[in-house]
Amino acid sequence: MGLSFSVPNSVTKLPPTLRNIFQEMKSDLGIENRKGDLTPWHNQGVFLMNRVLTTEPGVSQSHKGIGWESFTDEVVKFLATKDIVFILWGASAAELEKYIDYSKIIRSAHPSPLSAYRGFFGSKPFSRSNEVLRNLGLNEIDWQT
Template identity: 40%
Template sequence: MNNVKLKTSWQKILENEFKKPYFIDLMSFINNEYRTKKVCPSKDDIFRCFNFFDFENTTLVILGQDPYHVPQMADGLSFSTRLNIKPKSLMNMFNELKTDLNITRTNCDLSDIASQNVLLLNTCLTVLENKPLSHANKGWEIFTDNIIKEIDCNLKNVIFLLMGNNAISKEALIVNNKQFIIKTSHPSPFSCHISFKNSKVFSKINNLLLSMNKSIIFW
């Protein structure tokens, strides 16, 4: 699996991780899971979020937890799905988008957003079907923490959208004061009401981008 080939400059960064002992152990475990069990997303989509733009162009990081565990729903991008089914968290994000910017979005495939230099990253990149968090604490968190650190160390003026306690816990990795952090509760039905609903998070992101003379995100 670590022979993955990307069309972007993320390839070099991922290759550095692939050589590390923790990642070799992780891939041994993950490869065995794919051989013997049903795993989401498909193998070809595990690193899909890194294939839409070059590392140095990263504008926004939206951090999720782990992929959808419903069969065929996960597509390698956090919160996104190619299925014509609206997951509840994504539905709440679309509701906020309507309230905030009066944009009605129906397409659950977020690849158009990813292509605007947005890293749709989960803290774990795989999960067993119907078993949420089943691949937590296997090594994926080390990998994604290192990705966040790489962005923080080498880039500036990157916006990090951290939704929910799991994502907010990653704030400690972002030490460069040239970055921007937006925190809300998770958009799931269980916590959306705490601070995600009516947060105007999408206009906040676009206003930050405008203040940096960057292109806004077309949500």
């Protein structure tokens, strides 16, 4: 689909990481999403990007270290000059903090089943990002899919 975590609405069993994202969203905002297509977020300006942009099917991080990190560094350096909020999930994303104004960062563990209980659940990234957007005088995100 081209959007991190997103799957077509025809997918009836959501991937575990997306289920965790939606579980946190319900806890944070009371929103119960069941559709995996995150295009409505994209349409409001949410940019979902993995640290490494390709992988072998079924092999997590198989393309780590082949150059994507340099590219995503440059993307984030450019985006950091704009009035936007960065939600950094996981240690790999946290490596990008050095390029971003601290006041625009929401950080937690990754929502994957392996790490969600180590700080993702309870982190309230959706309400916190909307708070930062309000403080910047920008529109909040409607996180409903």
